[in-house]
Amino acid sequence: MIAYENATKRYGAKTALDALTVQVRSGHVTGLLGPNGAGKSTAMRLLLGLDRPTQGGVTIDGVPYARLKQPLRAVGAHLDARSCHPRRSARAHLLGLARHAGLPAGRVDEVIEVVGLESVARRRAGGFSLGMGQRLGIAAALLGDPAVLVLDEPMNGLDTDGVRWIRSLLQSFAAEGRTVLVSSHLMAEMHQTVDRVIVMGKGRLLADCTTRELVASVADVTVLRTPDLAGLDGLVEALEREGMSAEREAPGTLSITGGSIERIGDLAFERGVRVHSLSSTPATLEEGYLRLVEDEFEFRRAATPAGETVAIGGAGR
Template identity: 80%
Template structure:
């Protein structure tokens, strides 16, 4: 288990982390989410002993990273897809790490096979694509067969098969009772991969919950299509009185939040409106995340739509 206990980190006048207390639990794939400047990278650096907190404590199973007797066998980390000597082969890179950490050389061949780099293991790593570099970095993280895995943007540069592979790898790792912390901006992939989320904004903890809990914080969208365009204003008023939000995206098409297809269909019937279709677009992790961090973006266009809809926050 990873524990952040009232962790604050200042860089001069900038507060990168502000009294963050959170636990990353074993047996789960936990997503570390937040916009640029949220404090995610700082949190990972403090976790791995690359920097020290101004106040508070970060521990792995009760021990700071710097005091772990065998750190590579306890925590496997991958923060940079290019963290290798470009003139070394993939195998030589992993062998050097293994020798430094007292890991048997046979483990090098095991992780090379695990990440699918057998055919290029003796090629210079500097010739690798971004996706191949990601696989090499993940191989290095797995080298010590660690109980804790920490990955920053591991899906960048991977093709569809590679993304599916890393998703299954992380889930299998967690199913063995290990701890997985993964940071990414790819919300669709995070939705399919993580079962818990830690959301940060401007150095503060905004949420620590299951993925399902965050998704359920936003409503599904029901799309109604009708040929009776003239009846749309009357239905909009009726749905508004019932506590639903309506946006007319085109003539004869309404996007409705806060109601079920049955309630919306009944309201349309009461208004004498013909309904050609009612379809449901399920809520997503991205929508729950955007609503949560709406005020935490470091850079944002003045006319960018809010999480709740258009520039003025209208329903989508």
């Protein structure tokens, strides 16, 4: 288990991490989410001993990273797909790490096979694509067969098959009772991969919950389309009397939240409104996340008088 206890990091007058207290639990794939400048990278750097906290601290099973006797065996980390020396082969890179950690050479071949790099293991890493670099970085993280896995944007550069592979890998890793912390901006993939989320904004903790709980904080949307424009006012009134919210998206189209598709269909029938289509779109992790962090973005878009948009600076990191 990873535990942040009042972890704070300041760079001069700027607070990158503000008294973060949260636990990353074993047996789960936990997603670390937040806009740019939220403090995610700082949180990972403190965890791995790459930065020292201004106050508070981070421990792995009760021990700070710097005090781990065999760090590669305790924590596997992958933060940068281009961290390997470009003139070294993939296998040479992993052999160097293994020797430094006192691991047998046979383990190198095992992780190369796990990540699917057998055919390019003796090629120089400088010629690798981003996706191949990701696989090599993940191989390095797995080298010590660690109890904790920490990955930053591991799905970037992977093709569809690669994304499915990393999803399965992380979930099977957690199913063995290990700890997985993964950061990504790819919300659709995170929705399918993680079962818990830690959401940050401007260095502060915004949420620590299950993926299902965050998704449930956003209502499903039902879209109703009808040619009976004259009957829409009465239908909207009927929907609102039952606590639903209905917005007109286009002529003859209502976007409805707060009610079941069955009840919406019944109300349309009772009001004599002819329905051409009625479809429900389930809420997503992205919608729950965006609702939570809507005031936390470092940069946001503002409408100009002409209806165009420009990027303007938000609050600091």
